[in-house]
Amino acid sequence: MSHQATTSDILRLISQSPTDVRPVFDAIVRTAVRLLGCDMAFLLRCDGTTYSPATVATSEGMEPGPANLPIDPGANFSSRAIVEKKMLHLPDWSRIDLPQHERQIHEIHGVNSALYLPLLRNEECIGLFALAGKRPRVFGESEIAVAESLRDPRP
Numbered sequence: 001m002s003h004q005a006t007t008s009d010i011l012r013l014i015s016q017s018p019t020d021v022r023p024v025f026d027a028i029v030r031t032a033v034r035l036l037g038c039d040m041a042f043l044l045r046c047d048g049t050t051y052s053p054a055t056v057a058t059s060e061g062m063e064p065g066p067a068n069l070p071i072d073p074g075a076n077f078s079s080r081a082i083v084e085k086k087m088l089h090l091p092d093w094s095r096i097d098l099p100q101h102e103r104q105i106h107e108i109h110g111v112n113s114a115l116y117l118p119l120l121r122n123e124e125c126i127g128l129f130a131l132a133g134k135r136p137r138v139f140g141e142s143e144i145a146v147a148e149s150l151r152d153p154r155p
Helices: 003-016 022-036 077-084 100-109 141-151
Strands: 040-046 050-058 088-090 113-121 124-133
Touching (some): 050 077, 050 124, 113 141
Antiparallel strands (some): 040 050, 088 113
16 A cells, blocks of 8 residues: 555545544554554643553554653653654664663563654644654654654645
8 A cells, every 4th residue: 555545544534533533543553553664653642731642553452551641851752752842763772761661661562762753733742643663773764754644644
């Protein structure tokens, strides 16, 4: 399936589910895992002080995790991307100092690389699109472009 067909599928879901975003979120994360070959993809919702998983897709199956985690840039990478409102690409977790939360993610789920893309509305971060892998991995420019288009599927 081409990238354009995937974007069309997501736009079709949006038009069919104008009030229920869950099918759209599910399609985005499943598409990311398939197209980008990552092990996990997440969409997180932010409310200004906390963030919660909206949906998750993995190559192995996994629960979304706890809700209402405090946004604290010193505590986890998701918060850093949310507060800074810019992409955060961490290709090899073995080469950086991991906050406690991320050490737990690494130990429990085997995450060794991640890409975080904030979802912005009117300069406010309302969510986060996150991709993760179990092996160190650099997301190339073309893969980042695909992830960004999934984050914002408008043509």
